[in-house]
Amino acid sequence: MDLLAPDADRVATTIASLAGAFTESAEPGWTRRVFSDAYRASREWTLALMREAGLEARIDPAGNVVGVLPGRNRSAKPLMTGSHTDTVHGGGRFDGIVGVIGAVEVARRLRESGQQLERDLVVVDFLGEEANPFGVSCVGSRSIAGLLDAGHLERVDEDGHRLGDVMRSFGLDPAAALGQAWQPGSLHGYVELHVEQGPVLQSTGTSIGVVTAIAGIERLFARFTGRADHAGTMPMTMRHDALAAAAASVVAIEREGCGAPVHGVSTVGRFESGPGAFNVVPDEARVWAEMRSTEGEWLTGARRRVVDAIGAEASRRGVDLVVEWLNDQEPVRADPLVQDVIGTAADSLGLTWQAIPSGAGHDAAHLAHLGPMGMIFVPSIGGRSHCPEELSETADIADGIHVLAATLAQMDARAEPVGAA
Structure with missing residues (x-):
């Protein structure tokens, strides 16, 4: 396996370049x-990188760089590995990259x-893994896995732009993206290398995380509609304060995550209210939140409990509430x-x-529809991620790449998919 040890300096230089x-x-x-324009340019750079490394590379209709x-047997089910190179706003250098x-490498x-492996090795930079204004994460991996549908393309952002139209203006083919799905069972296996994005591995001094499960994600949008009144003259007991009702929902959502009996978290990521004047009782507020867990039963119950809690608070304040779940x-x-x-390996x-669960979503969750799936984590310094301070040491990344290579080689040697009965 030493022959497959990565060139750590080359890896660090390539990450820094991207x-x-x-x-x-x-x-x-x-x-x-x-x-974004930066993302468009990076796709061509990644395409060139793959070709320079000796891969037969192209950009597919959904924008994946493939x-x-x-391998020696081009008819054998391929192995697949990869991740994504898009970031969140204000993101870091390592998540996905x-x-x-x-x-x-x-x-x-x-x-x-x-x-030379027995079977083809497919390397993919999946398009748009991170959440976007259309509410559709993992656009590229959904397309390959057959989980991108026409309804996704009809979703609009806050400016009224359709996802399908934006994809087309980006040079993609939305219709073909819906029709390029690989068949279930068509992969010999999929393995994804990723930074942990949490503190567990570093805090325990562990080199590698073997992912046991990828969390499910439930996203909530709540709109509170009250009544605007003069803030100096309307008694506290007679107000219909949308902002106060929404603020109570933030606490209720946080409380739900704190009380999870298994791996579960909840986050309010965005909060808006109006009209935004010192002397006017707010008549409108909006909350965007999410809950995550590797346990589907907890997620189902948490949805019900959160709606009951914020509904009761809105009713008590005489505020109308509309909740949408994604x-x-x-x-x-x-x-x-x-x-x-x-x-x-x-x-x-x-x-x-x-062994470690993943609280973050990943393209791997969708590729599991096509064959046996696994993930490899490497430590994140301080557990920081989705921020400029995100950092993983080059030596840890090199260890992860070495484990990825050894894992793929061992999987390739098996005549049947690893997960086959």
């Missing part, structure tokens, strides 16, 4: 949001060492046997590892 050269210059951190390293650059090391994804379990292969390289 993160530093393609950002929205007017925005904080390393911002590279889907459909590279193929041919490590998985893409790491996958390209594995393909490069296979070629440089003269090794299920971003269901919880997805990583394949147990893929987890075993990752752990064995880490052991063979003398690296410590531990």
Whole structure:
């Protein structure tokens, strides 16, 4: 396996090149949001990187950058690995990027060492993994997995732009994106390398995280409508204060996450109210929130409890409430046997590892529809992510890439998919 050890300096330089050269210059951190000009330019850069590494590369109708390293048996079910290179607003340099650059490095090391897998290795930089104004995350992986539908393309952002129209203006083919799905069972396996985005691995001094499950995500939009009145003359007991009702919902949503008996979290990420004057009782407020857990039963119950709690508070204040839910994804379990292969690969390289759930969403959750799925985590310094301070050490990233290479090699050697009965 030493022949597949990554060139750590090359990896660090490539990550720095992508993160530093393609950002929205007017925005904080390393911002590279889907459909931005910076993201468009980065797609061509990634395409060139794959081709320079010896991959047969193209951009598919959904905007995924797809590279193929041919195996000896082109008719065998392929292996797939990859991640994403878009970021949140004010994001960091490693979320998603490590998985893409790491996958390209594995393909490069296979070629440089003269090794050829039995089956094709498909490397993908999936389009638009992060949440966007259309409420559709993981656009590219949904397309490949057959989970992108016509309803997704009809969703609009706050300015009334349709997702399908924005994709078309970005040079993509929305209709073809709906029709390019791979068949269930068509992958020999999918493995994704990612930074942990949390503090567990660093705090325990562990090299590698073997992901057990990817959290489901339920997103909520609540609109509170009250009545505007003079703030100096309307008695407190007679007000219909939309902002006060919405503020109580923030506490209720936080309380739900704090009381989760298993891995569960809740977050209010956005809050708006109007009219926004010192001397006017607010007549409107809006709240955007989400809840995550690897346990679907808890998510279902949490949805009900949150609606009951914020509904009761709005009713008590005489405020109308409309709640909309968007299920971003269901919880997805990583394949147990893929987890075993990752752990064995880490052991063979003398690296410590531990089983760990993922509270973040990933493209891997959708690729699980096509074959056995697993994920490899590397430590995040301080657990920081989705912020400019996001950091993972080059040595830890190199260890993760080495484990990815060893895992793919072991999976390739099996005649049947790892998860096959």
